Each structure stands twice: as C-alpha cells, then as structure tokens.
Amino acid sequence: xxxTTPTTRRINPSNWNTPLRFDQAQLRPxxxxxxxxxxxxSIDDDGRVLHEGDVEAQLSLAVHRVEELLAEADMTLADxxxxxxxxxxxxxxxxxYEALTERLDVxxxxxxxxxxxxxxxxxxxxxxxxxxxxxx
Numbered sequence: 484x485x486x487t488t489p490t491t492r493r494i495n496p497s498n499w500n501t502p503l504r505f506d507q508a509q510l511r512p513x514x515x516x517x518x519x520x521x522x523x524x525s526i527d528d529d530g531r532v533l534h535e536g537d538v539e540a541q542l543s544l545a546v547h548r549v550e551e552l553l554a555e556a557d558m559t560l561a562d563x564x565x566x567x568x569x570x571x572x573x574x575x576x577x578x579x580y581e582a583l584t585e586r587l588d589v590x591x592x593x594x595x596x597x598x599x600x601x602x603x604x605x606x607x608x609x610x611x612x613x614x615x616x617x618x619x
Contacts, residue, residue, distance in 0.1 A: 493593060504584040505596040511564060514618025518556050522569065522612040523548035524604065535608035538572050539579035545613045546583050553617060559590050562617040566596040569612045573600045576611055 494508040495501075525533045525541035534540035553559055568583075570576040576598065587593065594615075604612050 503580065503596070504587045504593050505566070506593045507595065509564060509595055516556070517616065517618040518553070518558065520549060520552055520615045520617070522605065522614050523552070524606070524609050524612045526606065530606075532606050532608040538570075538575035538610045539582055541609065541611045542576060542579045543582040545611050546586055549613055549615055550586070556617075558617050558619055560587055561590040561592045562619045563592060563594045563615050564618060565616045566594055567614045568596065568598045569601050569604060569614075570598065571601060571604060571610050573598065
C-alpha cells in the first residue's frame with residue numbers, strides 16, 4: 484500500500500513490514516540539510532559499555548542517543564530517512580524492537596530500515612549499534 488503525506492511518499496508494494504514500523508521505500512523532496520549519524524550504542528559519556536547482556540536496554544539507549552543527536556540539529560525521528568541497525572543478536576533485537584517502534588509511533592515515522600547481523604561490534608559487550616541519515 485502506498486500512502487502520501489505532504490512531504491513523504493511511502494512506498495510499500497506489500498505490508499509485511501507494517502508491524503516493524505518501516506517503509507520499504509520512501510520518496511521525499513530534497514532536504515536543505517542532511518545529517519549523517521555515526522553508530523550510536525549503549526555507552527556512557529566516557530565510552531564505557533552500559534547494559535551488557537541486556538539487548539532491550541542497549542537498543543533503548545542507542546535510540547535515545549540518536550534522538551539526542553537529532554535534537555542538536557532541531558530534528559526528531561520524523562526527520563530520519565534511513566536506519567541501519569547492527570546487532571550481534573538478531574532474535575534478541577527483534578524481541579526488543581518495541582524500544583524503537585514505540586518512539587517512531589510517537590512521531591508517526593516509518594523510515595526505511597535494515598537489520599544486519601554481525602559477529603561483533605566496535606566495543607566488547609555491545610549487542611546493538613544504530614546508524615541513521617536524516618534531513619529537513
């Protein structure tokens with residue numbers, strides 16, 4: 484099902500992705516500013532891993548870190564046009580996925596997203612890392 488808002492044309496030839504709150508594609512007008520986010524993860528301000536062994540807490544904090552960076556540029560999750568989630572635990576990340584979707588629901592966002600299973604992330608103990616691109 485394809486829907487259109489004033490700024491975004493959501494393209495979904497099927498709807499298997501709906502429960503995961505992402506569109507298969509989106510057509511947006513060209514933004515005047517583009518923000519690219521490096522991998523955000525469950526780390527404290529000194530770079531120490533937090534919530535080791537708790538995928539849901541790690542995903543929640545990673546999303547919070549994304550939101551913090553977006554806020555610095557006067558953006559929200561509604562301005563994200565692409566997410567990539569890297570994880571060492573796909574089943575655990577899918578089970579905890581509501582930590583992301585509940586925040587997307589607040590702003591009505593369904594950015595295209597990709598979940599990638601990896602053997603390890605940058606710091607020992609990390610289970611989830613999120614990169615994003617946003618614009619307005």
